[in-house]
Amino acid sequence: EDKVVQSPLSLVVHEGDTVTLNCSYEVTNFRSLLWYKQEKKAPTFLFMLTSSGIEKKSGRLSSILDKKELFSILNITATQTGDSAVYLCAVERRIESWGKLQFGAGTQVVVTP
Amino acid sequence: DTAVSQTPKYLVTQMGNDKSIKCEQNLGHDTMYWYKQDSKKFLKIMFSYNNKELIINETVPNRFSPKSPDKAHLNLHINSLELGDSAVYFCASSQGSQGFLTYEQYFGPGTRLTVT
Structure with missing residues (x-):
């Protein structure tokens, strides 16, 4: 059965701390892995990863994919209260010639002042 | 300008009613999706359309019927609403996902x- 597992489910950190979020997966016909940030409403896109070992960076956020060990990590350095959100990992599977996202349960991050 | 918009934002109705949710995207994307996020925050795909054609149809009760009048719009009609239909429904769009090309999805x- 295909699965996408995120850990931890939740964590609380202080401003300035570094956070590492994990996403492991077992899916058939893997195409890509995506990270989203969800605050109150719509998930907003962070990264798409398709190749192993190539780090993607955007400001204080970075992510990397390991296709051999089937996991990805999302790092947030120098956290700020605005980083408080649920971080969603999604794996895109190829279905015939199309792609379909399967989401993990998310990691709730709370950054305290 | 809002890229992916949905109406209404909130919908409270009684069991047994029929309701529709509308979605529009102005990104020029070819593919649109409906997702359901339940109380445990799990996001699950329901349907996907590419250029008005249904391409993904998950195991969803046939009380749910999507309709895409054109590639910028994807509506969701729900008949005979049940308590378990209470959730947040997200529309999304992407440039497409056919073949070897893959693009990120943008959510409404x-x-x-809420079904009472």
């Missing part, structure tokens, strides 16, 4: 449906 603000 969601419609919170």
